[in-house]
Amino acid sequence: MTLSEDTPVALEPGGRPAPNKNPRVRPSRGRLITYVLLVVAVAVTLLPFFWMLLGSVKTDGEILRNPSGFMPEDPTLANYATWFTDLNISMFFVNSLIVAVFTVLGNLVFCSMIGYALAKMDFIGKRVLFLLVMLTLMVPGVVTFVPLFVLVTKMGLLNTYPALILPFLTSPLGVFLMRQFMMGIPDSLIEAARIDGAGEFRIFARVVMPLCGPPLATLGILTFLGSWNNFLWPLVAAQSEEMYTLPVMLALYSTGESATKYGLLLAGSVLVITPIVLLFVLLQRYFIQSVATAGVK
């Protein structure tokens, strides 16, 4: 990584190991060690990605001969070409995208709606409803997928987009996030709109939702991430190749007869990871905020 060259710039010029009275001002030697360790740690963390990227432009023969090598002897884009021509990766990409987009939209709209009711309305059954949602917050997917498979089969939806989308169209976490945020919106704002004669739907759409940018961003990011990387359910619900999402496609290729096409598999991994990593780097501040808010509440 190029970081190591720049690192010393961060140190205070000529910082001598002064007596450490104030913990904020540390001797620069300690800070230098911290930097060196962090740079090494980041390099080690990202090493698998570099290796993957370099491996994706190698031939199977080269990877087999020198499995731990880095620099490709004879770089080739043949692996990528195979994905885009013979293996039609754009189809899997579109599948993943369709599923993710509808899942995100459903979560944003439906979780906001019920979140508003739970946060700002007084109604019969409210406590029971909220309790029920919270109790399912940590239900593992492995508990529901068998009956879900039977249900989807009975509905005739197996191997369709709705089968991939519907079970994830809402989430308890989304309800929780939206409700928590909306509770913080002052009642006076909503009462004022009510006195002005606005109906609840109008208040929701015109007064409440425009204020909900931060939790919507959090929910959108978490849902997109979850959907893009989701594996167990698409693995059982997508039965034929034209319905596979990217992870399902990659898993089946890597464990099937293509298991020895090393370069191809590495190129496939690059293609699966790249869109989400790009999105992450562009929106990193929001990603990290999402984790912090969803984790710490």
Place this chain on the structure above:
Amino acid sequence: MAATTVPAGAVIGAGGKRVDPGVSRRRRQTMIAWLFALPFVLVFGVFMLFPLVSSFLMSFTDFTNRDVSTPLAVGFVGIDQYVDLFGNPQFIKSMVNTGYFVIVGIPLTMIVALTLAVALNSGIEKFRTVFRVGFYTPVVTSIVAVAVVWKFILQQDGLLNTVLSWVGISGPDWLNSTTWAMPALILMAVWRNMGTLMIIFLAGLQTIPEDVKEAAAIDGANAWQRFIRITLPLMRPTLLLGAVLLSVGYLQFFEEPYVMTKGGPLDATLSISYFTFNQFGFGKYGYASAASYVLFVVIALLSLVQFRALRSKD
């Protein structure tokens, strides 16, 4: 909330004939509120609650893939399948493996994440974002895709063993060894999940008031003492929260062995989720449901215990 908007006179002195406006207002609100909740309730009811209850009921029946067309005609077998599970060496093995993964994986991930969080919080300013992004990147990537890569890295003559050979260690054939396959999966899980906890711990560290640490420093406590005596106790709720989040995820691990080891060698990396998935694959839906409910109960109990612990210290 509703009462404040109702004119006071309207309620009292109405002679009891008219419906109390407060009550009718609440009825109206109830209707509107449920309309707001309706889309969620429908999806949640059909695709979450119904399968959750069905799974529980199925675990007491001999439901197989041949019963899909007539789900109500299955035979009731009581707790037979649960009894069978706990006598099934393969299921026991999967529970032991899952326990191994969780008990070793969680402390390791937490230690790594806390170390990174403390380092990033130690007053460095430059490149903080770069470091944070770097450590967090594995989290956003698909487990399947990184598992494909790690499968190569963990080969006998792969990258990891090459690095180990530099320091004179000759590494094992990780994924083909009954001893080393699980540590290899744990290593990968730590790598992939440390970023999440790092962010949560970083947020926790930033809530610790600086003056407490300064006071301790003035009293002569060194950095290590300040960390053990002040930072760690104040971080307790955050640490527990991290443990809860992580254990719920780790208890369900499935993708890693699915792509990297197929549960092998000799079931050495077969997890409860994977066992359930296999039973489903064999068409034994009832048996799979029973296995998944065992996992569910473990997760529920663990969360309960951890949240109790979390609350008792508040």
